[in-house]
Amino acid sequence: MLPHFTLPKILLNNSWLEKQQTSILSAAFVITAANVLSSLIGLVRERLLITYFFDEVASQQALEAFQIAFQIPDALFQLLVLGALSAAFIPIFTDEKGRSELSAFAMTSSVMNLILLAFIVISAITYWLAYPITLWRTGNAITPEQITIIVNLTRIMLVAQLFFAISNFFSGMLQSYQRFVLPAVAPILYNLGIMLGVVLLYERLGIYSAGVGVVLGAVIHMGVQLPAINKIGYRHRLIIDLKINSVKKLLAMMPPRVATFAVSEIQNLSLGFFATSLGNLSFFIIRLAMRLMTIPIRLFGVPIGQASLAFLSEKTREKDLEKFTSLLTTSLHQIAFFAFPASVLLLILRIPVVRLVFGAHNLPWETTVATGKAVAIVALSIVAQCLVQLMIRAFHALKDTKTPFLIALLTTFFYLVGCFVIIKFSSLGINGIATIISLTAVLELSLFVIFLERKIGNFTTKNLFVPQAKMLVAAFLMSVFLYLPFKVLDELVFETSRTIELIGLTVVTSTIGLLVYLYLAYLLNIHELQIVRKVLQSIGSWRKSLTRTPEVMIETTQDDGIV
Numbered sequence: 001m002l003p004h005f006t007l008p009k010i011l012l013n014n015s016w017l018e019k020q021q022t023s024i025l026s027a028a029f030v031i032t033a034a035n036v037l038s039s040l041i042g043l044v045r046e047r048l049l050i051t052y053f054f055d056e057v058a059s060q061q062a063l064e065a066f067q068i069a070f071q072i073p074d075a076l077f078q079l080l081v082l083g084a085l086s087a088a089f090i091p092i093f094t095d096e097k098g099r100s101e102l103s104a105f106a107m108t109s110s111v112m113n114l115i116l117l118a119f120i121v122i123s124a125i126t127y128w129l130a131y132p133i134t135l136w137r138t139g140n141a142i143t144p145e146q147i148t149i150i151v152n153l154t155r156i157m158l159v160a161q162l163f164f165a166i167s168n169f170f171s172g173m174l175q176s177y178q179r180f181v182l183p184a185v186a187p188i189l190y191n192l193g194i195m196l197g198v199v200l201l202y203e204r205l206g207i208y209s210a211g212v213g214v215v216l217g218a219v220i221h222m223g224v225q226l227p228a229i230n231k232i233g234y235r236h237r238l239i240i241d242l243k244i245n246s247v248k249k250l251l252a253m254m255p256p257r258v259a260t261f262a263v264s265e266i267q268n269l270s271l272g273f274f275a276t277s278l279g280n281l282s283f284f285i286i287r288l289a290m291r292l293m294t295i296p297i298r299l300f301g302v303p304i305g306q307a308s309l310a311f312l313s314e315k316t317r318e319k320d321l322e323k324f325t326s327l328l329t330t331s332l333h334q335i336a337f338f339a340f341p342a343s344v345l346l347l348i349l350r351i352p353v354v355r356l357v358f359g360a361h362n363l364p365w366e367t368t369v370a371t372g373k374a375v376a377i378v379a380l381s382i383v384a385q386c387l388v389q390l391m392i393r394a395f396h397a398l399k400d401t402k403t404p405f406l407i408a409l410l411t412t413f414f415y416l417v418g419c420f421v422i423i424k425f426s427s428l429g430i431n432g433i434a435t436i437i438s439l440t441a442v443l444e445l446s447l448f449v450i451f452l453e454r455k456i457g458n459f460t461t462k463n464l465f466v467p468q469a470k471m472l473v474a475a476f477l478m479s480v481f482l483y484l485p486f487k488v489l490d491e492l493v494f495e496t497s498r499t500i501e502l503i504g505l506t507v508v509t510s511t512i513g514l515l516v517y518l519y520l521a522y523l524l525n526i527h528e529l530q531i532v533r534k535v536l537q538s539i540g541s542w543r544k545s546l547t548r549t550p551e552v553m554i555e556t557t558q559d560d561g562i563v
Contacts, residue, residue: 027262032198034184039295041191042358046291048195049210050362052202061208064284065146067213068272069153070125072133075265077161079258080119081168089172089250096246097176101233109237112169117240123158129153131474132500137269138275149207156211160218165315167222170229181226186221193217250416253401261406267412267440274419274433282430285367287356289374289434293382296342300335301386305393312397321456328394329459333467335386337528340475341517343382344511348482350375352506356499370430381441388441391448395455403451411444467526474520482513 011229053063091341097102101440113143124134130151140331197213205212241247275283308331312324346353350372354363415436422432453460488510521529 001313011223018145034181034188036299038184038188038191039298041188041195042291043295045191045195046445047357048198050358051199053207054362059550060145060281060284061143061508062149065149066148066153066207066210066280067287068138068276069150069157070214071129071137072154073157073161073273076119076122076126076158077164078261078265079167080115080122081161082261087168089175091399092246092250092253093176094313094440096336103244103246106236106237106239106241107244107250108173108234109239110247111238111243111246111250112166113240116162116165119162122538123161123173127155131431135424137273137275139278139279141282146479153208153211155213156208156345160215162219164213167218167493168226170222170225171414175234176226179228179232182225186224190217190221191223193220201535202486207400226378231466256401256405258445259294260401260408263405263408263412267415270327270419272415272434274423275430278429281367284299285371286374286430286433288354288371289378290437292346292353292357292375293385296346296382297338297385297389300342301389302336302403304331304335305389308390308393312390312394324397325456325459328390329464331390332464333471333528335390336383336468336471337521337526339383340471341514342479343379344475344479344517345513346379346382347376348486348513349506349509351378352502373422373431374434377431378437384445385440386450388445391445391452394452395448401453403455407444407447410447411440415440467528470526471521471522471528474517474524474526477520478513478517478560481516482509485509485512500549 045441049063049066053059055067073190093104096107101446103188104121118379131147134150134154138150154384167186171186174180174183192221193216194210194213197211197477198209201209201212242251252375264464271286272283295509306470308327312327354371358371392404418439419433422436428435484503489505489509518529
C-alpha cells in the first residue's frame with residue numbers, strides 16, 4: 001500500500017514522463033518508442049478480435065460491421081476536433097503562450113467549450129439518424145444483420161469521441177510545451193481498454209463488448225493526461241470569449257481546415273461504400289492491409305512530422321525561411337531513410353507478416369492470400385504517405401490551411417473517380433481499390449512538393465532529390481537481394497506451417513534485407529546512415545540523455561490526441 005500517493009502522482013514523480021524534448025529527433029524518439037509499443041498492442045488487439053469473432057460466418061460479418069461502425073464517429077472527431085485544431089492549434093497556442101500563459105489558457109478554454117458544444121449537438125443528430133446514414137453509406141452486399149450492428153455500435157462509439165475531443169486539447173497543450181511522452185503513451189492505454197472490454201464482456205455482449213471497450217479506452221486516453229495538464233497550470237473555465245485575438249485567429253483558420261478534413265473523410269467513408277459493394281469481407285480485408293501499411297507511417301512519418309511542427313513553427317515565427325527549408329528537407333530525408341526499407345519488407349514478406357500478425361490458424365488461407373495481395377499493393381505507397389505527414393505540417397507551420405485543402409480536394413476527386421471505375425468497369429475488385437489508394441498517395445505527395453516550391457522557393461533542389469534518389473536505388477536493390485533468399489529459405493529450409501519456423505523465416509530474411517540496405521547506404525554515401533550509427537552508440541544511455549534534458553517548471557496559474 002502506498003499512503004498519500006495516487007498512481008498518477010507516482011507516475012509524474014518519474015521525471016522522464018515530463019521531460020521537455022528540445023530537438024526534433026529527441027522528441028521523435030520518445031514518440032517513436034511509444035508508437036512501437038502502441039502499434040504492437042494494436043496488432044495484438046486486431047488478433048484478439050479475430051480470435052474472438054472469426055470462427056463462423058455470422059461473427060465474421062459482425063467483426064466487419066464493427067470496423068465499418070468506427071467510420072462515422074471517427075469522421076465527426078476528424079472534422080470537429082482534428083479538423084478545427086490539430087496542427088492549427090499548436091502554432092497559435094505556442095505564439096500566445098510566448099506572450100501570456102493566462103491568455104493561452106483562456107483561448108484554450110474558449111475554443112474547447114465551443115468545439116465540445118458543437119460536437120454534442122452534431123453527435124445527438126447523428127445518433128438519431130444513425131440508421132438512414134448507415135443505409136446510405138454502405139453498398140448492396142451488406143446484410144440486414146450487419147446494418148443493425150453498425151447502427152448500434154455507431155451510437156455507442158459516439159460517446160468515446162467526446163473524451164477523445166477533450167484529450168486532443170490536452171495533447172496539443174503538452175506538445176506545445178514539448179512534452180511528448182504522455183500524449184504518446186495515451187494510445188497504448190486506449191488499445192488496452194478495447195482489449196479489456198472484449199475479454200471481460202464478450203460472453204454477455206458479443207461484438208458490442210468491443211464498442212464498450214472503445215469507450216473505456218477513450219476515457220483512459222483522456223485520464224492519463226489529466227495530471228500533467230494540471231501540473232502545467234491549466235484550469236478549465238466555462239467561457240466562450242470570441243473577442244480573444246488568438247481565438248479569432250484560430251476560428252479564421254478553421255473553415256479551410258475543416259473543409260480539408262471533410263474532403264478526406266469523404267474518401268475514407270467512400271471506402272466503406274466501395275468495399276461493401278464487393279462483398280466477401282472486402283472491407284475487412286482492405287482494412288487489415290491498411291492496418292499493416294499504417295505501422296511504418298506511425299513509426300516514421302507521424303513521429304518526426306508531429307515532433308517537427310513546434311520546431312518548424314518557431315522558424316516561421318522567426319521568419320527564417322532558409323532554416324525552415326533546411327529543417328524540412330533534413331526531416332524528409334530522415335523519414336524516407338526508414339520508410340523505404342519498411343515498404344520493401346512489407347512488400348516481399350507480406351504473406352508471412354499477415355500470418356504472424358493476424359494468426360495462421362485464425363484466418364482461412366484464401367483470406368490470408370487476398371489480404372497479402374492488398375498489402376503488397378498498398379505497401380508501395382508507404383514512403384509517399386510517410387512524407388505527406390510532414391508536408392502537411394509544414395504548411396500548417398506556415399499558417400497555410402488553404403493549400404492542403406486544395407490538394408485534398410484534387411486527390412479525393414482522383415480517388416473517387418478511380419474507385420468508381422474499378423467497381424463498375426473492371427474485375428480487379430479489392431486489388432483495384434488498393435491500387436487507387438497507392439496512386440492517390442503518390443499524387444498527393446507530388447502536389448505538396450509542387451505547391452511548397454511555389455510558396456517558399458528553392459525547395460526542389462538537388463539537396464531534396466539526390467538523397468531521395470539514392471535511397472530509392474538502395475531500396476530497389478534491397479528488394480532484389482531480399483526476394484531471392486526469401487524464396488530459397490521458404491521452399492528449402494523453413495516449414496512455414498509451424499509458427500516458430502515462420503518467425504525464423506521472417507527474421508532471417510528481414511535481417512538479410514536490412515543489412516543489404518545499410519551496406520548500400522554506406523556505398524552510396526547516404527548521410528542519414530549516421531542516424532543508425534548514433535542510435536547504436538546510444539543504446540543503453542537514452543534514459544540518461546533524457547534525464548540531462550532541462551525540465552521547464554510551470555508555475556500554477558488560472559487556467560492527439562489522435563493523429
